[in-house]
Amino acid sequence: MRLSTALTYLGLLLHSKSTSAAVTIEDARACNAEVEAIDWLILEGDANAEAIEDEVRQDLEKIGFKVNTRFLTKNDYNQARLRGDFGLSFSETWGTPYDPHSYVSAWEAEDNANHNALAGLVAPSSRDELLSMVEDVLQEENQIVRQAKWNDVHDYYHKQAMMLPLWGRRIVAIINSRLTGYQAGHQQFDFPVHKLVPVSGSTTVTISPGALTGRFQTVGNMDPHTYNPNEFFSNNWLYEGLVSYGPEGTIFPALAESWTITDTASGGQQYSFKLRPGVKFHDGAEWNCQAAKLNLDHVLAGALVEPVWHGWYGVPKYIKDWECAGDDDMELIMTTSAKFYPFLQELSFIRPLRFLSPNSFAEGDESDPYTANSCERGWGTLESETVSIPNVECAGIRNVSGTGPFAFASREQSVLTTADFDEIRVDDLVEFTGNQDYWGGAPAIETLKVVRYDSADEIQAALLDGSLDVMWGDGVLPSNSITDIAAMNDPSLNVHVGEDIQNVVLLLNTATPPLDDIRVRKSIIHAINKSALVKKELGGFTEPVDNVFPRSMPYCDVDLTPHWDYDLEKAILLSCDLETESAAAAEAESAAEAATAEAESAAEAASATVSVSAASGKNALAISLKVGLGCALLLQFA
Secondary structure, eight states: OOHHHHHHHHHHHHHHHHHHHOOOHHHHHHHHHTSOOEEEEEETTOHHHHHHHHHHHHHHHHTTOOEEEEEEOHHHHHHHHHHTOOSEEEEEOOOTTTTTHHHHHGGGSTTSHHHHHTTTOOTTOOHHHHHHHHHHHHTOOOHHHHHHHHHHHHHHHHTTTOEEEEEEEEEEEEEETTEEOOOOOSSTTOOOGGGOEESSSOSEEEEEEOBTTBSOOOOTTOOTTSOTTSOHHHHHHHOOOSEEEOGGGOEEESSEEEEEEEEOTTSOEEEEEEEOTTOBOTTSOBOSHHHHHHHHHHHTSGGGGSTTTTTTSHHHHHEEEEEEOTTOTTEEEEEESSOOTTHHHHTTOSSSSOOOOGGGBTTGGGOOTTTSBSSOGGGOEEOOSSTTSOOEEBOOBSSOOOSSSEEEEEEEEEEEEOTTSOEEEEEEEEEEEEOTTOTTOOOSOSEEEEEOOSSHHHHHHHHHHTSOOEEESSSSSOHHHHHHHHHHTOTTEEEEEEEEEEEEEEEEOTTSTTTTSHHHHHHHHHHOOHHHHHHHHSTTSSOBOSSSSOTTSTTOOOOOSSOOOOOHHHHHHHTTTHHHHHHHHHHHHHHHHHHHHHHHHHHHHTTOEEEEEEOTTTOOEEEEEEETTTEEEEEEEO
16 A cells, blocks of 8 residues: 555545544533543531542532532442442541551451442453552561552552542641640551640540541440440540651660561561560569460451451461560560561551450450450450361450550540431540659549530530630631631630641542442542642642552652542543543544555565654654654654
8 A cells, every 4th residue: 555545545534534533522521421420428427528629529510510519428438439339439548557468468358448449440451469468568577678569559540540639738726825745646646645744723624536537426335345336535535555656767665675687597577575664554474474464365356467456457367476475474475477568567557456454354354355354345256267267256345454554534425416317426524634653654634534525616616615625626616717826816826737647548449339430439529629629628728639658658759540539620521421521532543543554565575764653542643754864754643
């Protein structure tokens, strides 16, 4: 075929495809209006989520999408995410010390919202392949290779358009000026109130803390070995681990005062912990290796190490055995089956491996981990997926007793009726007393009162009138309210804003229509004006982010493409007429490949070099023909 004939044929072919597939902005918006409504879950009581929902919904309506928003209580919200019963859901990374390794490895657990959201990845990508990549990187010893493998993990989920990074989350504390000694915590729910010192007034301090529900509702059973509705912040005051997490990832001694690490012949590692002497639980029981081992026996029993329970993070997966060192009741030895680089970091987590007094187990220090386990009684009988592993009977705990700076004293409860006419039990007031025997020094606060409020307006009013001493945490007050309080320059209040500790993301469920089509997900991502909503609703003390994890997290300082920028026109056009456009794009791509081959063959015969580029779905072709002394002829067909 002559070159001129090939070029003419190719141009006419693509012109015909372009004419049949062309759509206008209004056509696309009308087409999007026919797409199934997008289901969006919002947690009741999360002040920022409630404020931002309206802005995002309006952004999506601009491109023609319909949004069905459901405001749910914490329990209903968790259950819906567990089932994968959602399209969109606000989420956030877990921050230090969990990111990125524990947050990503938790996607293996079937009751994890991200696990459900990964179910519909675009082939040949798959959830199983991604989880295999995560397991591989967690065992990588070489830091340079580890960084490269993490880059691959980040790129893998990014290209699936299943998480839109929104903004960095910062922990805010508003503290009455009668209290000094503020120090920022190093985890999301780490509020070190025990370091505050009253310089005037009462040694009783009132606080409205940031909770899993945003505004505080209940501290739950205060069981260190299970999860919701137990609150992180209160468990962190009550219970401690072997180590604690400090600035820039430094691991500090806690109930272990020192440790050594040695490699084992089988490829794992042995951690020998010297336990801190002279420590007592709140009920007077001694802290020693037998108490430590009892807790480990219960947390790591049977089915509890599987992903749906405690196996969401690495310690249960990689620990092989644990024992006391001979006659030394103050040395604990833990051995791993393989080298797992975040092992010490994970021992600093607030749950589930914090230490409970032996007296608090259901049957005391003789409690069997299989017939009377400390796991929440409501969990019932836990059956393992492996026949050889015994079942676990959950018996709960009978007392709240740890070694932390505060001890539980009392609570006042009431029953509320939700908008769905469900009844929930809440804590109106919870009192803690300072641990006068605390190994780290007795708190200056003698009584700490956690107070529940019905609204953010009530919390703000209580701070301003002095009846509330401390507001500490995210989601308690809307960000604009915090900005307003800071702008007052009220000498009775000090506003402390921490650095970004984690990122808020919008989770897009790839398994739920219409989000099971990646073009719909991309449309949503490009439709949301992050900069505008952050400026309007978040008070100006946080910034939009482009990555799922803060770049300051280990192995997370990466540049990912494509960039999920705000682009309204692109958002409108991306998802229009999905089936027709998909078929037309595939046919155009096939025709372009065939025509390209003919054109290149003809060019060879004419002793010229032809470079052809045809982008699938773009319905356009550019051909650059180079002849003789570098002259170039560009032919554009559209």
